[in-house]
Amino acid sequence: MAVGARSGHGEPEDRPSSGGIPADSAGRAEGDGVPPGDGFPGGDSPGDDDSPGGGSTAQKKPRSFWKELPLLIGIALILALLIKTFLVQAFSIPSDSMQNTLQRGDRVLVDKLTPWFGSEPERGEVVVFHDPGGWLEDTAAPEPNAVQKFLSFIGLMPSAEEKDLIKRVIAIGGDTVECKKNGPVTVNGKALDDKSFIFEGNSACDDEPFGPIHVPEGRIWVMGDHRQNSLDSRYHQELPGQGTVSTDEVVGRAIVVAWPVNRWATLPVPSTFDQPGLNKAAAAVPAALGVAGALPLVFWRRRRLTSGRTAG
Structure with missing residues (x-):
């Protein structure tokens, strides 16, 4: 028997697989980057996973609305408190003292x-201020219920503990x-012209004449x-301040009637407060300061001119 010849008939000769790479016993070509025997169950392969790094294909479920609701309410309350503190606050009109501009029960911002x-x-502005x-x-203020206390806390109603008033500014400091x-x-x-x-x-x-009153x-x-x-x-002229109110007590200017809807309106300054000459007293102050500041300059210039003539 010739050396190197196989015994028996019909067995194929050992020959390289296509591409010159020997095939393993599973029929997979060695050298393709996968170790022999490391198969993927179900026929999955690394390229079949859409998630980065071959992770789980299951998507995260969105949180339930009821789980998100407390967070939304918390954010809304914080925003309401910030608005109440720094921007606008609602006040209710408790009396008839500002008719017909404001009616009892109106809500103003x-x-x-x-x-x-x-x-x-x-x-001319309508302002809310604390009781001086x-x-x-x-x-006597009525005892608020729990709902009223909550609404006042977030600024949708005035606080029952704070005694506030609303009036129109007629004169300011210096008037x-x-x-x-x-x-x-x-x-x-x-x-x-207040008609x-x-x-x-x-x-x-x-009903109650007054003055003249100099407003500090x-x-x-x-x-x-x-x-x-x-x-x-x-x-209230018998009280400290002779009826005047400190600007530190002023909460802010009422700018709009927000409720009821059929009374929605802005609260502008009446034109009579824009008449010429009303600020005469205030305008005299800058003028006086200007004259006082100019006098030293005039004296200095005259002194220079006098010195120049003497030297000549």
């Missing part, structure tokens, strides 16, 4: 942002305000639009 930037109340002391001492019987209210000698905003049939101040800096003189039904600055 009060701007609390601008005072944070140093803004002071201006003549003694204005509401005889007024002189006065009203004689049968006469108009005057500010710095200028008569106010456009006071209650129909009311007089300017016949940092304080305001306020009056209700329903003059014969408003215990305003006129009725």
Whole structure:
């Protein structure tokens, strides 16, 4: 028998597989990057997984709405508190003292942002302010229920613990305000045409004439639009401040009637407060300061000219 010949008949000769790479016993070519015998059950291969790194193909289920609800409520409460503290707050009108501009039960939104930037109340604005002391001492506040306490906490209702009032600013610090019987209210000698905003049939101040009152800096003189039904600055002249209110007590300016819907309206400043000459007293201060500042310059220049002539 020739050396190297196989015994028997019909057995194929050992020959390289296609590509010159020997095939293993499983019929898989060696050298293709997969060790022999490392198969993938079910026919899966690394390329069949869409997830990065060959992880699980199951997607994460979104959280239930009821699980998200407490978080949403918490965020809403925080935002409401921030808005109440720094931006706007709702107040309810408890009396008729601002008719017909405001009716009992109206809800107004009060701007609390601008005072944070140093803004002071201006003549003609409707403002909410804390009781300066003694204005509401005889007024009993009803005990709020749990819902009212919660709404006041987030700023949708005024706090029952805080005694607040709402009036119109008539004069500001540095002004002189006065009203004689049968006469108009005057500010710095200028008569106010208040017929456009006071209650129909009311007089300017016949029930309680006053003045002249010089309003100190940092304080305001306020009056209700329903003059014969408003215990305003006129009725508290015996208290410290002589009826004026410190600007530190001002919560903010009422800017809009938000409720009820059929009474929605803005609260602009009446045009009579924009009349020429009303700021005369205030305008005189910068002018006086300008003259005082110019005098030393004039004297210095005259001295230079005099010295120049003497030297010549």
